[in-house]
Amino acid sequence: xxxxxxxxxxxxxxxxxxxxxxxxxxxxxxxxxxxxxxxxxxxxxxxxxxxxxxxxxxxxxxxxxxxxxxxxxxxxxxxxxxxxxxxxxxxxxxxxxxxxxxxxxxxx
Amino acid sequence: xxxxxxxxxxxxxxxxxxxxxxxxxxxxxxxxxxxxxxxxxxxxxxxxxxxxxxxxxxxxxxxxxxxxxxxxxxxxxxxxxxxxxxxxxxxxxxxxxxxxxxxxxxxxxxxxxxxxxxxxxxxxxxxxxxxxxxxxxxxxxxxxxxxxxxxxxxxxxxxxxxxxxxxxxxxxxxxxxxxxxxxxxxxxxxxxxxxxxxxxxxxxxxxxxxxxxxxxxxxxxxxxxxxxxxxxxxxxxxxxxxxxxxxxxxxxxxxxxxxxxxxxxxxxxxxxxxxxxxxxxxxxxxxxxxxxxxxxxxxxxxxxxxxxxxxxxxxxxxxxxxxxxxxxxxxxxxxxxxxxxxxxxxxxxxxxxxxxxxxxxxxxxxxxxxxxxxxxxxxxxxxxxxxxxxxxxxxxxxxxxxxxxxxxxxxxxxxxxxxxxxxxxxxxxxxxxxxxxxxxxxxxxxxxxxxxxxxxxxxxxxxxxxxxxxx
Numbered sequence: 001x002x003x004x005x006x007x008x009x010x011x012x013x014x015x016x017x018x019x020x021x022x023x024x025x026x027x028x029x030x031x032x033x034x035x036x037x038x039x040x041x042x043x044x045x046x047x048x049x050x051x052x053x054x055x056x057x058x059x060x061x062x063x064x065x066x067x068x069x070x071x072x073x074x075x076x077x078x079x080x081x082x083x084x085x086x087x088x089x090x091x092x093x094x095x096x097x098x099x100x101x102x103x104x105x106x107x108x
Numbered sequence: 109x110x111x112x113x114x115x116x117x118x119x120x121x122x123x124x125x126x127x128x129x130x131x132x133x134x135x136x137x138x139x140x141x142x143x144x145x146x147x148x149x150x151x152x153x154x155x156x157x158x159x160x161x162x163x164x165x166x167x168x169x170x171x172x173x174x175x176x177x178x179x180x181x182x183x184x185x186x187x188x189x190x191x192x193x194x195x196x197x198x199x200x201x202x203x204x205x206x207x208x209x210x211x212x213x214x215x216x217x218x219x220x221x222x223x224x225x226x227x228x229x230x231x232x233x234x235x236x237x238x239x240x241x242x243x244x245x246x247x248x249x250x251x252x253x254x255x256x257x258x259x260x261x262x263x264x265x266x267x268x269x270x271x272x273x274x275x276x277x278x279x280x281x282x283x284x285x286x287x288x289x290x291x292x293x294x295x296x297x298x299x300x301x302x303x304x305x306x307x308x309x310x311x312x313x314x315x316x317x318x319x320x321x322x323x324x325x326x327x328x329x330x331x332x333x334x335x336x337x338x339x340x341x342x343x344x345x346x347x348x349x350x351x352x353x354x355x356x357x358x359x360x361x362x363x364x365x366x367x368x369x370x371x372x373x374x375x376x377x378x379x380x381x382x383x384x385x386x387x388x389x390x391x392x393x394x395x396x397x398x399x400x401x402x403x404x405x406x407x408x409x410x411x412x413x414x415x416x417x418x419x420x421x422x423x424x425x426x427x428x429x430x431x432x433x434x435x436x437x438x439x440x441x442x443x444x445x446x447x448x449x450x451x452x453x454x455x456x457x458x459x460x461x462x463x464x465x466x467x468x469x470x471x472x473x474x475x476x477x478x479x480x481x482x483x484x485x486x487x488x489x490x491x492x493x494x495x496x497x498x499x500x501x502x503x504x505x506x507x508x509x510x511x512x513x514x515x516x517x518x519x520x521x522x523x524x525x526x527x528x529x530x531x532x533x534x535x536x537x538x539x540x541x542x543x544x545x546x547x548x549x550x551x552x553x554x555x556x557x558x559x560x561x562x563x564x565x566x567x568x569x570x571x572x573x574x575x576x577x578x579x
Contacts, residue, residue, distance in 0.1 A: 016527060016564075020547070025136050026143035029157075035503070039159025044136045045168040048129060067146075070139060086527060086564065093505060097467040097486045100448045104429060 006036050012089060014046060015074060015082040018056060024069035047072060055081050111141060111151045114161060121165035133168055308351040308386050315364040317344045322371055323402035325395070329375035331360075332389035333411040333430070336404075336418055338397040346373055350389035369402075431468070450487075469507075482509075488566070496520065499558040504566040511559070514573040519553030523560045524568050531561070531568040 010032075017023065017031050025047065029040040050056045055078035060068050074082070109117075115134070122130045137158065144154035158164070322344060327334055332348060339345070348362050356377060363374040375391055389411075395401075401420040406413055411430045415423075418437040425432050427446045434442075435454040442461045444451055450468045453461075453475045462481045463470050470482055472491040478498040482489045484507040491500070492512045502509045508529075517535050524531040526546045533550065542549040561568045 019527075020525060024139070024143075026140050029140070039157075039163055040140065041137065041158035041161075041164040042167045044133055044140075045164065045171040047136070048132055048168070049171045051132075067142070069143070070136065090506060090565065093485055097448075100429070100467055104448065 006038065009089065010036060010038065011046060011050070012082065012085040014043070014050065015055065015078055015085065018072050019074045019079060019082055022071045022073040024071050026069075028072065050078070054078075109152075109155055111155075114151075114155055114158075118161040118165060121161055122168065124169060129168070133164075137164075307354040308388075309354045309357050311348060311350055311352050311357065311360065311389060313348045313362045315346045315362075317346070317364070317366045317371060318342070319344070319366050319371070321369045322366075322399075323369040324404070325371045325373075325393070325401060326405045327373040327391070327393065328407045329373075329391055329411060330409045331377055331387040331411070332375050332391040332408075334406055334408055334413045335390055335392045336406070336413075336415040337392065337394050338417040339394045340397055341394070342396050344371060344396070345392075345394040347392045347394075348375060348389060349392075351386060352389060353386045356387075496557055496559075499560075501558070501560045502568075503562045505564045506566050507563070508566045508569070509561050509563065510569045510571070512571045512573065516574065517552060517572050519556040520551065521555035521558050522548065522550045522552075522570070523558070524548040525561075526563045526568070527565065529563040529566045529568065531570075533570045535570055535572040 013032060013036060014028070017028055023031070025044065028047075029043050032038065032043060033040065047056065051058060051072070054075060056072050057075055058070050058072055061071055062068055115137070118137070119130075119134065122133065125133070140158065141151075141154055144157070145151070149157075325344075332350070346364055352360060359378045361374065361376045361378050363372075365372040373391070373393065375389070377387075391411075395418075397417070398419060401418075403422045403424070404418065404420045405424045405426075406415075407426040408430050409428045411427075413425060413427055413430060413432045415425075415434045416436055418434075418439070420437075420439050422441045423434075423437070423439045423443070425434075425442075425444045425446075427449045429446075429448040431449045431452065432444060432446060433452045433454075434456060435452075437456045437458075439456075439458045440460070442453075442458050442463075444463045444465075446465045446468050448467045449465070451463055451465060451470045452473075453471070454473045455475070457476045459478045460481075461475070461477045461479065464483045465487045466484070467486045468484075469487045470484065470489045472480070472493070474493055475491075476493075476497045480491070480498060480500045480502075482500075482502040482504075484504045486506045487504070488507040489502050489504065489509045490512070491510070492514070494513070494515045496511075496513055496518055500511065513535075522533065522538070524547065528546065530545060531548050533548065535552065537552050538550045539552070540548065540550045559570070
């Protein structure tokens with residue numbers, strides 16, 4: 001998949017995944033990798049930035065497997081950001097789809 | 109590389125980060141390592157998944173605001189200088205100005221060179237200053253953290269159903285090749301038929317191949333429909349016919365090759381920048397009936413692709429905007445990629461079906477498969493069948509997903525997740541584990557098949573005709 005597409009959507013996808021469920025890093029990396037292929041390590045700088053910007057916060061808790069893990073959870077500011085990004089994304093993809101349908105398909 | 113070496117390399121690369129950022133990142137990566145080891149992976153495997161330290165460090169340095177870099181000589185020093193120096197410059201300029209006026213008043217033109225010199229000195233001091241924006245741009249430009257991210261092999265660790273993932277990988281790969289194919293012809297305008305009025309000429313070209321060893325057929329076309337049919341004859345017959353603008357007829361390429369066990373058919377126009385042309389062509393490929401092929405690959409830009417009665421092990425279809433219709437066919441594996449065309453599959457049998465579209469809709473009517481994998485952005489997915497024969501995994505952004513099961517619904521696990529989309533499950537005997545507005549986990553009996561639907565805004569409907577009639 002196009003690298004620029006991935007870059008543009010990764011932040012939104014991460015917020016969506018954490019919004020669905022609090023997750024620790026490893027678990028999140030697995031989830032993200034299922035839809036967007038990235039080097040797992042590059043997820044952490046993004047998580048750090050989102051945390052510093054107040055969109056995510058972290059807490060420690062025992063995982064289902066036993067050991068303590070650092071969990072990421074979405075803040076209300078993060079939810080706002082997520083909705084904002086999804087709205088933007090939808091308008092964007094809708095316009096691109098429309099462009100493909102109207103400008104491309106009808107003029108072959 | 110082992111874990112210790114990995115971390116020492118990473119630490120040395122992160123010198124310029126703030127202590128807190130560095131500590132947090134290293135903690136996270138250590139935790140990732142521990143979790144990976146607990147999951148039974150080797151250090152090498154984990155390192156491979158994480159990506160190389162340089163990529164992570166670059167991304168981290170680019171992603172954290174440079175103002176917060178507390179260590180290291182480059183950005184902070186410059187920021188400090190940049191903030192303080194204008195004040196010194198102003199101050200010294202004022203002092204020098206008054207000094208010069210005073211002194212020059214007293215001593216005439218002798219000292220005129222002095223202020224010039226001072227200004228020159230200041231200017232030369234300013235030269236090494238790099239603006240902060242420049243640094244950010246520089247760092248951002250030099251970072252491409254996903255270059256190492258195309259690691260298809262690692263998928264297999266992650267899923268209980270490796271085969272499904274590998275099909276998804278193949279879809280991804282094929283999307284890239286469709287993209288390349290499209291790019292190749294994007295400067296290739298072909299106007300719609302109705303808008304032009306120029307002289308046309310009939311085209312009829314034909315090739316017949318008698319080759320008993322045919323296993324693979326590859327067809328690519330930029331300006332014709334593709335029609336695959338079967339016949340009683342023991343030969344492969346390829347016919348290109350239709351109408352085309354007179355002036356470009358000589359540039360029409362129809363190339364058929366038969367080499368070893370492979371037939372390759374190409375239809376293209378060897379002419380650039382063609383406008384106002386008419387190209388209404390059909391490529392019919394007639395193949396022997398009931399012969400089981402190994403691999404059939406078709407790709408088309410805008411023409412319709414129609415297939416009837418095909419028997420093949422693997423079938424791969426690509427289209428940019430043309431529709432794809434497949435019926436009465438039997439294959440082990442179907443991969444379909446389309447940008448805007450609709451996909452219709454009817455009365456066919458397959459094991460693995462992977463369909464990936466951007467805006468086209470997917471419609472399946474009476475298609476038996478063990479695994480169905482659908483991925484769309486805005487296109488909808490609709491499946492109609494008497495019963496369910498396999499696992500369904502559908503991922504869409506805004507497209508709706510609808511399964512209509514007309515008779516019996518077998519035992520299934522249903523997992524639906526969405527951001528704003530909703531699910532309507534109209535079937536009996538469903539036991540809910542989670543039943544929220546945008547998240548449903550439910551099962552019927554012991555859960556023989558999996559239905560997994562993920563959308564962003566698309567809705568999911570599972571409808572059982574029999575049940576609703578009975579009710």
